[in-house]
Amino acid sequence: MASQAVTPQSQDFSKWYNEIVYRADLADQSPVRGCLIIKPYGYELWEAIKAGLDRRFKATGHQNAYFPLFIPESFLKREAEHVEGFSPELAVVTIAGGKPLEEPLVVRPTSETIIMESFKNWIQSYRDLPLLINQWANVVRWELRTRPFLRTTEFLWQEGHTAHATYEDAERETRQMLDVYADFAINDAAIPVVQGRKSDREKFAGALHTYTIEAMMRDKKALQSGTSHNLGQNFARAFGIQFLDENNQLQYCWTTSWGVSTRMVGAVVMTHGDDKGLRLPPKLAPYQVVIVPIFKADDERPAVIAAAERLRAELSDAGIRVHSDLREGQSPGFKFNDWEMRGVPVRLEIGPKDLEKGTVALARRDQPGKEGKQFVSQAGIVEQVRRLLDEVQASLLRQATEFRDANTHDVATYDQLRQVIEAGGWARGWWAGSGDDEARVKDETGATIRCFPFDQPDGAGRCLFTGAPAQRQAIFAKAY
Amino acid sequence: MASQAVTPQSQDFSKWYNEIVYRADLADQSPVRGCLIIKPYGYELWEAIKAGLDRRFKATGHQNAYFPLFIPESFLKREAEHVEGFSPELAVVTIAGGKPLEEPLVVRPTSETIIMESFKNWIQSYRDLPLLINQWANVVRWELRTRPFLRTTEFLWQEGHTAHATYEDAERETRQMLDVYADFAINDAAIPVVQGRKSDREKFAGALHTYTIEAMMRDKKALQSGTSHNLGQNFARAFGIQFLDENNQLQYCWTTSWGVSTRMVGAVVMTHGDDKGLRLPPKLAPYQVVIVPIFKADDERPAVIAAAERLRAELSDAGIRVHSDLREGQSPGFKFNDWEMRGVPVRLEIGPKDLEKGTVALARRDQPGKEGKQFVSQAGIVEQVRRLLDEVQASLLRQATEFRDANTHDVATYDQLRQVIEAGGWARGWWAGSGDDEARVKDETGATIRCFPFDQPDGAGRCLFTGAPAQRQAIFAKAY
Numbered sequence: 006m007a008s009q010a011v012t013p014q015s016q017d018f019s020k021w022y023n024e025i026v027y028r029a030d031l032a033d034q035s036p037v038r039g040c041l042i043i044k045p046y047g048y049e050l051w052e053a054i055k056a057g058l059d060r061r062f063k064a065t066g067h068q069n070a071y072f073p074l075f076i077p078e079s080f081l082k083r084e085a086e087h088v089e090g091f092s093p094e095l096a097v098v099t100i101a102g103g104k105p106l107e108e109p110l111v112v113r114p115t116s117e118t119i120i121m122e123s124f125k126n127w128i129q130s131y132r133d134l135p136l137l138i139n140q141w142a143n144v145v146r147w148e149l150r151t152r153p154f155l156r157t158t159e160f161l162w163q164e165g166h167t168a169h170a171t172y173e174d175a176e177r178e179t180r181q182m183l184d185v186y187a188d189f190a191i192n193d194a195a196i197p198v199v200q201g202r203k204s205d206r207e208k209f210a211g212a213l214h215t216y217t218i219e220a221m222m223r224d225k226k227a228l229q230s231g232t233s234h235n236l237g238q239n240f241a242r243a244f245g246i247q248f249l250d251e252n253n254q255l256q257y258c259w260t261t262s263w264g265v266s267t268r269m270v271g272a273v274v275m276t277h278g279d280d281k282g283l284r285l286p287p288k289l290a291p292y293q294v295v296i297v298p299i300f301k302a303d304d305e306r307p308a309v310i311a312a313a314e315r316l317r318a319e320l321s322d323a324g325i326r327v328h329s330d331l332r333e334g335q336s337p338g339f340k341f342n343d344w345e346m347r348g349v350p351v352r353l354e355i356g357p358k359d360l361e362k363g364t365v366a367l368a369r370r371d372q373p374g375k376e377g378k379q380f381v382s383q384a385g386i387v388e389q390v391r392r393l394l395d396e397v398q399a400s401l402l403r404q405a406t407e408f409r410d411a412n413t414h415d416v417a418t419y420d421q422l423r424q425v426i427e428a429g430g431w432a433r434g435w436w437a438g439s440g441d442d443e444a445r446v447k448d449e450t451g452a453t454i455r456c457f458p459f460d461q462p463d464g465a466g467r468c469l470f471t472g473a474p475a476q477r478q479a480i481f482a483k484a485y
Numbered sequence: 486m487a488s489q490a491v492t493p494q495s496q497d498f499s500k501w502y503n504e505i506v507y508r509a510d511l512a513d514q515s516p517v518r519g520c521l522i523i524k525p526y527g528y529e530l531w532e533a534i535k536a537g538l539d540r541r542f543k544a545t546g547h548q549n550a551y552f553p554l555f556i557p558e559s560f561l562k563r564e565a566e567h568v569e570g571f572s573p574e575l576a577v578v579t580i581a582g583g584k585p586l587e588e589p590l591v592v593r594p595t596s597e598t599i600i601m602e603s604f605k606n607w608i609q610s611y612r613d614l615p616l617l618i619n620q621w622a623n624v625v626r627w628e629l630r631t632r633p634f635l636r637t638t639e640f641l642w643q644e645g646h647t648a649h650a651t652y653e654d655a656e657r658e659t660r661q662m663l664d665v666y667a668d669f670a671i672n673d674a675a676i677p678v679v680q681g682r683k684s685d686r687e688k689f690a691g692a693l694h695t696y697t698i699e700a701m702m703r704d705k706k707a708l709q710s711g712t713s714h715n716l717g718q719n720f721a722r723a724f725g726i727q728f729l730d731e732n733n734q735l736q737y738c739w740t741t742s743w744g745v746s747t748r749m750v751g752a753v754v755m756t757h758g759d760d761k762g763l764r765l766p767p768k769l770a771p772y773q774v775v776i777v778p779i780f781k782a783d784d785e786r787p788a789v790i791a792a793a794e795r796l797r798a799e800l801s802d803a804g805i806r807v808h809s810d811l812r813e814g815q816s817p818g819f820k821f822n823d824w825e826m827r828g829v830p831v832r833l834e835i836g837p838k839d840l841e842k843g844t845v846a847l848a849r850r851d852q853p854g855k856e857g858k859q860f861v862s863q864a865g866i867v868e869q870v871r872r873l874l875d876e877v878q879a880s881l882l883r884q885a886t887e888f889r890d891a892n893t894h895d896v897a898t899y900d901q902l903r904q905v906i907e908a909g910g911w912a913r914g915w916w917a918g919s920g921d922d923e924a925r926v927k928d929e930t931g932a933t934i935r936c937f938p939f940d941q942p943d944g945a946g947r948c949l950f951t952g953a954p955a956q957r958q959a960i961f962a963k964a965y
Contacts, residue, residue, distance in 0.1 A: 036560075036602055037553045037590065045548035045618070052549065068525035069532065073517045074592075074623055074639050075576075080516075096555075097580040098592065102627035103573055110517065112554075112578065112592070122516055138525070143554055143623065147582035159554050 011346075013280045018224035025274060026153045029283045029347045039151040039158030046347065047154075047270060049291035051161065054269050055141065057193040057288070058163060061185045067137040067165060072119050074143075075110035080118040084243040087117065090210020094146040096158075112145040117211070117236070117262055120166045121244040128168055128258060130249045135178065136168045154271035155228070155485050162266035168246060168258040172237070175259035179235040182263040183216040186231035194269065195286040195402040196220045196276045197409055198230055199480065201456025206440045209262075213237035219455045219480070221409040222275035225429040227455045227482040230272045233263035271485075276405050283348025284370050286401050287394040292328040294320060294390055295349045299337045299356035313355050316365065316386060323387040325394075345370060350397045351390060359383075367393055371400045413480070419446075419470050422481055426452045431482040433458075435466035437475035446470065452481040491826075493760045498704035505754060506633045509763045509827045519631040519638030526827065527634075527750060529771035531641065534749050535621065537673040537768070538643060541665045547617040547645060552599050554623075555590035560598040564723040567597065570690020574626040576638075592625040597691065597716070597742055600646045601724035608648060608738060610729045615658065616648040634751035635708070635965050642746035648726060648738040652717070655739035659715040662743040663696040666711035674749065675766040675882040676700045676756045677889055678710060679960065681936025686920045689742075693717035699935045699960070701889040702755035705909040707935045707962040710752045713743035751965075756885050763828025764850050766881050767874040772808040774800060774870055775829045779817045779836035793835050796845065796866060803867040805874075825850060830877045831870060839863075847873055851880045893960070899926075899950050902961055906932045911962040913938075915946035917955035926950065932961040 011028065012020040026032050031047030043051065059069075075098060082088045096112040099105060113119065120138065128136060145159045154160075165182060169175040183200055190198040198218035208215035212234040220230045240246070241257040250256050277284040287293050298313040300306050313329055320327040328349075330340050337354070344352060354366040367389065369377035381389045409431075416422045416434040425432040432452065447453050457477050468475040491508065492500040506512050511527030523531065539549075555578060562568045576592040579585060593599065600618065608616060625639045634640075645662060649655040663680055670676045678698035688695035692714040700710045720726070721737040730736050757764040767773050778793040780786050793809055800807040808829075810820050817834070824832060834846040847869065849857035861869045889911075896902045896914040905912040912932070927933050937957050948955040 033603060033606070035553050036557060036599070037555050040553035040555065042553070042603055043551040045550050048549050048551055051551075069528050070525050071523040071528055071531075071641065073515050073520035073522070074625065075517050075520065077516060093583055095581070095583075096578045096590075098576045099579045100577040100589075101575070102629070103575075109580075110576075119516070123513060123522055126513070145554065149582070161551065 011280060011282065014223055014278075021278075021280070022271075022275060023153065025278055025282055025346075031270065031274070031283075032153050037158070039148055041153050041157045041159075043161075043267070046291055050270055050273070050285070050289060051267055053289040053291070054194070054265075055163070057189050058185075058265060059141075061189060062139050062163075062165065065137075065181060065185060067139045067167075070138050070140060071142070072116050072123065072140060074113055076113050076116070076119045078109045078111055080122065081111055083118065084211045084240055086239075087211035091115070091146070094148065096145045096147055113142070114144055114146045115262075115264070116140060116142070116144075116164055117166065117240055118244070121240045121246060121260070124166070124168050124258070124260070125244050125246045128246055128248050131170050131251055134168060134170045134248060134258070135174060137165075137178075138167065139163055139165045152271075152485070154267050154274070157267075160267050162264050165261070165263040167261045168241070169260070170248065170250065170256070170258070172259050175235055175237075175261050179216060179233045179261045179263070182261070183218065183231070183233040186218050186233070186263075186265060190218055190220065190230060190272075191402065193286065193288045194273055194276075195288075195398060195405060196230065196272055197402060197406040199456065199458050199460075201458040201480070203232070203456060204440070204443060204454040204479070206443050207454060209234045211236060211239050213239065217456050219482075220272050220276055221405075221412065221431060221482075222272075222485070223278065223408070224275070225412045225431070225482075227431065227480075227484040228268070228272050228275065229455070229484065230269060231263070231265040234261060236260045236262060277401050278348070281342075281373075282346030284401060285348035285350060287350045287398045290326065290348065290350050292326050292347075292349050293394055294325060294327040294351045294353055295344045296327065296329040296353045296355065297337055297340045297344070298329070298331065299354055305357045308360055309355060309357060312360055312383075316353065316355065316383065319387060320390060323391075325387070325390060351393050353390075369393065369397055371397050371404070416469055417467075422446070422452070422469060423450055426450045426481065426483060431455070431480050433478055433480050434469040435475035436470065436477065436479035437468035437473045438470045442470050446481065450481075451483050453484055454479045455482050455484060456480055491760060491762065494703055494758075501758075501760070502751075502755060503633065505758055505762055505826075511750065511754070511763075512633050517638070519628055521633050521637045521639075523641075523747070526771055530750055530753070530765070530769060531747055533769040533771070534674070534745075535643075537669050538665075538745060539621075541669060542619050542643075542645065545617075545661060545665060547619045547647075550618050550620060551622070552596050552603065552620060554593055556593050556596070556599045558589045558591055560602065561591055563598065564691045564720055566719075567691035571595070571626070574628065576625045576627055593622070594624055594626045595742075595744070596620060596622070596624075596644055597646065597720055598724070601720045601726060601740070604646070604648050604738070604740070605724050605726045608726055608728050611650050611731055614648060614650045614728060614738070615654060617645075617658075618647065619643055619645045632751075632965075634747050634754070637747075640747050642744050645741070645743040647741045648721070649740070650728065650730065650736070650738070652739050655715055655717075655741050659696060659713045659741045659743070662741070663698065663711070663713040666698050666713070666743075666745060670698055670700065670710060670752075671882065673766065673768045674753055674756075675768075675878060675885060676710065676752055677882060677886040679936065679938050679940075681938040681960070683712070683936060684920070684923060684934040684959070686923050687934060689714045691716060691719050693719065697936050699962075700752050700756055701885075701892065701911060701962075702752075702965070703758065703888070704755070705892045705911070705962075707911065707960075707964040708748070708752050708755065709935070709964065710749060711743070711745040714741060716740045716742060757881050758828070761822075761853075762826030764881060765828035765830060767830045767878045770806065770828065770830055772806050772827075772829050773874055774805060774807040774831045774833055775824045776807065776809040776833045776835065777817055777820045777824070778809070778811070779834055785837045788840055789835060789837060792840055792863075796833065796835065796863065799867060800870060803871075805867070805870060831873050833870075849873065849877055849880075851877050851884070896949055897947075902926070902932070902949060903930055906930045906961065906963060911935070911960050913958055913960050914949040915955035916950065916957065916959035917948035917953045918950045922950050926961065930961075931963050933964055934959045935962050935964060936960055
């Protein structure tokens with residue numbers, strides 16, 4: 006597979022993406038419409054994402070729990086906006102144990118409703134607050150158009166659900182978890198996300214407001230990569246979640262929810278990938294280093310393999326994720342291409358001459374050709390590799406940040422916005438339009454408000470659409 | 486809750502179990518029939534079980550992947566025994582995205598069929614073998630009678646699925662994974678499981694044969710705690726999984742599957758628990774140590790809390806899972822009971838006198854009263870606690886082993902078997918009966934063949950039921 010050329014990004018980004026997902030062995034198509042099979046290499050990437058997030062959730066005081074896959078249909082109907090938002094996407098179990106069910110069960114599209122029903126039982130007094138729960142789970146939304154990792158009928162995610170005594174506490178939590186997501190995205194996934202607030206039109210069904218991290222893909226489209234919702238008292242009222250405050254008064258709780266999904270795998274692919282394949286940030290890469298032994302004559306083989314194995318053990322003992330490619334019958338060139346396709350950050354080559362000289366060649370995935378290759382001493386290999394992995398991690402973030410900044414344009418008028426969107430890129434400008442205005446922009450340009458960034462310029466301006474005074478800027482872009 | 490007395494095991498074991506599960510905060514009932522909510526304390530226990538198993542799977546060369554939740558109904562029908570085994574238990578999605586589905590989708594009761602469909606695509610040659618895959622997932626079986634963790638409509642588990650070139654390779658894998666399960670059960674969960682083979686009547690639907698680990702609960706019933714199946718070529722033939730062997734001949738693969746579920750949580754509860762609550766093996770306990778500060782006068786508080794916090798930090802830095810119970814308005818006695826209920830292996834008490842003397846009291850959960858309590862110096866607390874945790878781990882295994890051995894009885898006749906089963910216990914004896922004979926024993930005594938243990942006496946004997954010559958012994962017991 007890896008020997009065939011990949012469709013270049015510049016020619017057809019969407020085709021490039023699909024080819025990379027399958028050729029890099031991240032996933033496979035399944036016989037179930039819209040469902041993906043996550044292959045071991047893709048699942049290891051997901052496990053690294055999970056570990057990075059889970060560690061941060063626990064460090065901020067959250068605990069994992071698990072709630073049922075099935076939700077009674079009536080639960081979903083209790084919060085009016087929520088049911089409206091999800092109804093068209095539901096998969097429904099109507100038969101179980103050979104008989105029709107009296108009340109159909111919905112396969113969870115998200116778990117607010119079933120978790121709030123438990124919160125009602127678990128919360129009595131202000132002493133029970135805050136209640137900080139996270140769940141790792143599969144969810145199902147019957148999407149018409151699906152794409153690997155980005156939009157699938159079933160997907161894996163985490164959903165945080167918390168309850169608080171005051172609006173301020175809930176708001177602080179909502180913002181904190183967006184910060185956690187941004188910290189993970191920037192520092193682990195090397196994705197320079199923009200943090201901001203969703204417009205009312207784009208917010209979560211049932212939320213007071215929604216915060217988001219938005220990432221720019223290599224085709225200059227935006228990918229919403231994680232969201233955090235302040236649900237106000239909407240769900241607490243719908244599910245009767247009340248607590249006795251310190252003055253013995255009965256109050257409704259304030260709740261939040263927040264989620265990141267396997268979509269993050271797609272974000273990593275489309276932020277860093279190039280025409281040779283994936284480029285994985287070292288912190289998430291299943292293999293950080295791949296060793297390719299090189300020899301021509303058969304009698305060179307044993308010594309080279311032995312040296313490769315010694316280096317593998319040394320790196321592995323130091324906690325570096327390393328794989329030695331000992332496949333027979335495949336040329337080094339084939340192996341180079343294969344591991345470039347899979348995005349391994351550092352390749353270590355070792356041959357007979359290296360044995361004589363006590364050296365190895367290290368090649369960086371983020372820098373093509375000779376420029377990215379260096380010959381180093383085998384002594385102190387662990388430190389050399391560690392430093393190189395740090396450099397690759399930083400370099401991927403820097404490249405992605407430069408790309409994002411170069412393709413984000415300030416616009417003052419609707420005409421300018423149109424031009425930016427048409428040429429490809431993000432348009433940033435003052436906005437004071439209505440939801441209907443947003444809808445018109447979407448109809449006419451295909452772009453939506455990705456967010457009102459937290460990072461705003463001082464002062465105020467004129468709405469690019471209506472010309473009215475505007476207090477804040479929005480970022481418009483086409484999105485996945 | 487914890488302040489009310491628990492129903493003693495001797496009075497009603499089943500009631501004791503249910504009370505413990507809820508009072509120790511492992512789980513909660515859900516509004517969905519037969520589905521459990523796993524609360525944070527129970528989920529942390531499950532996470533420890535997962536980690537212990539996952540580490541062993543990876544060490545034996547397995548990789549995790551993820552396959553769809555939904556299985557087309559037609560897939561399940563391809564392997565005749567398999568569909569017969571699972572048909573009565575299926576939950577079926579018939580409506581999705583607002584429309585009836587053309588082909589209903591079954592919520593996976595186990596994933597053999599959908600995974601074998603992928604194996605067919607992934608395997609071409611002997612070079613692709615063995616293929617060693619594991620999946621962590623939720624599955625659904627519409628059970629009529631459910632019990633927390635032991636039998637629930639939805640449960641969490643891992644299911645390993647592997648393909649091999651020969652019967653011998655598949656058999657070796659099947660046995661290896663049973664060894665992995667036994668190693669985990671004995672060394673991490675302190676459960677002295679018996680390894681053996683299931684009778685044909687009790688094997689997995691579609692398997693050539695099934696191996697099992699069986700554990701004795703405190704009511705002397707057996708709990709099947711993990712199974713490993715040699716599926717022969719049954720699924721390979723049903724799904725057309727073929728490979729070209731080294732002689733370029735097309736062959737069917739040999740496949741295996743093996744699983745452990747959240748049922749293991751129930752096994753831990755019922756193997757070690759007593760009338761005061763859980764007793765958790767230190768290797769799996771969410772908290773290995775709980776610190777309870779003790780003081781009478783308010784002016785004693787700051788110094789005691791400060792010392793408790795210093796010890797907590799010291800233990801935590803050493804990698805010991807420790808929790809400091811600083812709840813106000815609760816007496817030390819209440820806290821002792823509460824943490825005994827939750828089964829924390831070691832309690833550390835510290836009061837004003839300890840500050841003067843530089844000591845603390847350490848109390849073992851596995852030894853009640855003064856016998857299990859010792860006063861030790863604060864200096865070197867990490868080593869003291871580590872040694873005590875090792876002792877508790879070993880002691881729980883020893884106690885459970887002694888209990889199992891004391892309640893396992895050799896029987897030579899059906900009358901003796903009846904007596905043992907009636908009195909409570911496992912009956913071990915020579916067996917050469919038919920499946921119909923097994924069925925009759927079950928009808929008349931309630932006991933089934935739990936397994937033919939791998940550990941067999943030398944020689945042969947007479948079947949306890951038919952009197953015919955018998956080559957192997959079986960263990961009969963009532964089971965969950």
